[in-house]
Amino acid sequence: ATADAEKARSKVERRGIGSIGMRYQGTVIAEKASAYGDIVAIADVDRHVREQSRAGFGSTPKIYEDYQDLLANPKVDVVTIGSPDHWHVKMAVDACRAGKDVYVEKPISLTIDEGKLIRKVAAETGRIVQVGSWQRSDQRFRLAVEMVRGGRIGDLQRVDIVLGKNPAGGPFEVRRPPSNLNWELWQGPANANPYMEERCHYTFRYWYEYAGGLVTDWGAHHLDIAQWAINADPIKIHSSGTMPSTPNGYNVPIDYQLTYQYPGGIEMTVADEGRNGILFTGSKGRIFVNRGTLEGKPVEDLKSDPLTRENFALYEHDNLNRPEQVGKLNAIINHMGNFFDSVESRKPPVSDVESQHRSATTCHLGNLSLRLGRDLTWDPETESFPDDDEANAMLSRPNRKGYEVI
Numbered sequence: 001a002t003a004d005a006e007k008a009r010s011k012v013e014r015r016g017i018g019s020i021g022m023r024y025q026g027t028v029i030a031e032k033a034s035a036y037g038d039i040v041a042i043a044d045v046d047r048h049v050r051e052q053s054r055a056g057f058g059s060t061p062k063i064y065e066d067y068q069d070l071l072a073n074p075k076v077d078v079v080t081i082g083s084p085d086h087w088h089v090k091m092a093v094d095a096c097r098a099g100k101d102v103y104v105e106k107p108i109s110l111t112i113d114e115g116k117l118i119r120k121v122a123a124e125t126g127r128i129v130q131v132g133s134w135q136r137s138d139q140r141f142r143l144a145v146e147m148v149r150g151g152r153i154g155d156l157q158r159v160d161i162v163l164g165k166n167p168a169g170g171p172f173e174v175r176r177p178p179s180n181l182n183w184e185l186w187q188g189p190a191n192a193n194p195y196m197e198e199r200c201h202y203t204f205r206y207w208y209e210y211a212g213g214l215v216t217d218w219g220a221h222h223l224d225i226a227q228w229a230i231n232a233d234p235i236k237i238h239s240s241g242t243m244p245s246t247p248n249g250y251n252v253p254i255d256y257q258l259t260y261q262y263p264g265g266i267e268m269t270v271a272d273e274g275r276n277g278i279l280f281t282g283s284k285g286r287i288f289v290n291r292g293t294l295e296g297k298p299v300e301d302l303k304s305d306p307l308t309r310e311n312f313a314l315y316e317h318d319n320l321n322r323p324e325q326v327g328k329l330n331a332i333i334n335h336m337g338n339f340f341d342s343v344e345s346r347k348p349p350v351s352d353v354e355s356q357h358r359s360a361t362t363c364h365l366g367n368l369s370l371r372l373g374r375d376l377t378w379d380p381e382t383e384s385f386p387d388d389d390e391a392n393a394m395l396s397r398p399n400r401k402g403y404e405v406i
């Protein structure tokens with residue numbers, strides 16, 4: 001009903017939307033955004049994908065191979081970005097500088113320094129940036145964090161997270177890129193590599209050149225929720241894991257286990273095996289939340305002592321006037337609605353760039369510890385590793401000439 005109401009809004013109020021990266025998630029978010037505006041432009045490096053996508057949105061959008069041309073289209077007011085992770089910050093920065101508001105998929109960044117850059121550019125340009133960590137707009141996760149922050153489990157002591165396993169794979173066959181794909185532009189800021197089908201589409205997730213494995217893929221969801229509840233950044237990171245050594249194969253760890261220390265003695269663990277979700281333990285009880293459930297004695301106690309939406313305190317510029325949603329496709333309705341509310345009001349969205357940069361940083365810290373094979377100490381104030389040149393050198397990565405993320 002909300003979407004229908006939005007569609008009925010006058011043409012004058014409807015925004016022009018440019019959607020970038022349209023294979024899977026890019027289409028999901030463009031479709032959700034189309035309740036609040038009109039898809040006027042589409043960019044994808046794959047001709048088949050962009051042509052199909054244009055047909056899917058009524059054959060009216062202009063299509064582009066290069067997103068820079070989409071950004072130059074004056075009919076585009078806001079952009080949605082569903083490209084792989086190594087493009088997120090570059091595209092978001094360019095979009096902000098072109099005067100567009102941005103809904104960009106999670107994780108916000110590929111490196112910690114990239115996250116600092118988009119934070120700076122969003123502030124300088126005054127653009128709205130919402131990140132696709134929609135669990136913040138899902139009623140179960142939101143209620144879990146409200147309960148923790150509201151003292152319903154006493155003092156928070158530990159958070160135990162299970163994300164899932166990275167696959168092992170390779171060696172993969174080097175092939176000629178398909179003629180419909182601009183492999184050069186797909187790689188963009190990442191270092192140049194011969195084409196392998198497994199480097200792109202869904203499985204880009206398992207290459208550090210483009211993403212960070214499950215630690216950033218699911219971490220951008222669950223570590224973000226955990227950190228929303230903890231309300232602080234980690235200061236020490238311990239890891240154990242096994243790095244693969246297959247040539248031309250996935251290069252994220254085959255198994256991993258992370259432990260983070262937060263100020264005040266709170267500990268957070270991140271494991272690859274077990275029941276996917278987040279277990280919060282406090283001095284007075286425990287609650288578990290994942291995409292299917294919110295459970296624990298403090299949750300049962302809500303029946304006699306409810307925590308009503310009117311008392312939610314996490315975030316002011318809110319979705320509370322929208323119907324509660326649970327589950328990915330429904331929660332994104334509210335997440336996208338919150339973005340368009342922010343575009344209107346110019347107030348920060350629920351997954352604003354600062355919170356998402358901090359959550360992505362926590363994920364990257366885990367991966368950096370795994371890659372270095374040792375513990376790390378982090379200073380959240382200076383956003384650097386004290387007296388650790390080796391780790392500080394990994395805050396950023398070199399970009400290919402012509403695709404600098406600056």
Ligand SMILES: NC(=O)C1=CN([C@@H]2O[C@H](COP(=O)(O)OP(=O)(O)OC[C@H]3O[C@@H](n4cnc5c(N)ncnc54)[C@H](OP(=O)(O)O)[C@@H]3O)[C@@H](O)[C@H]2O)C=CC1
Pocket residue numbers: 020021022023024025026043044045046049065066067082083084085087105106107132133134181185186187188200201202217328
């Ligand atoms: N919030 C959520 O719940 C979810 C978020 N995601 C996030 O969405 C992003 C995309 O993931 P997913 O949809 O699975 O990946 P896909 O590979 O299915 O889609 C990525 C698309 O971006 C295209 N692309 C790559 N480079 C460019 C470029 N320079 N310009 C324009 N298009 C480009 C790809 O081209 P090609 O067609 O050639 O591959 C592809 O069409 C990831 O960051 C992921 O983390 C994903 C799933 C759920």
Ligand SMILES: O=C1CO[C@H](CO)[C@@H](O)[C@@H]1O
Pocket residue numbers: 217218221
């Ligand atoms: O929410 C999600 C579900 O899983 C995907 C991976 O399989 C993630 O990329 C995504 O963010």
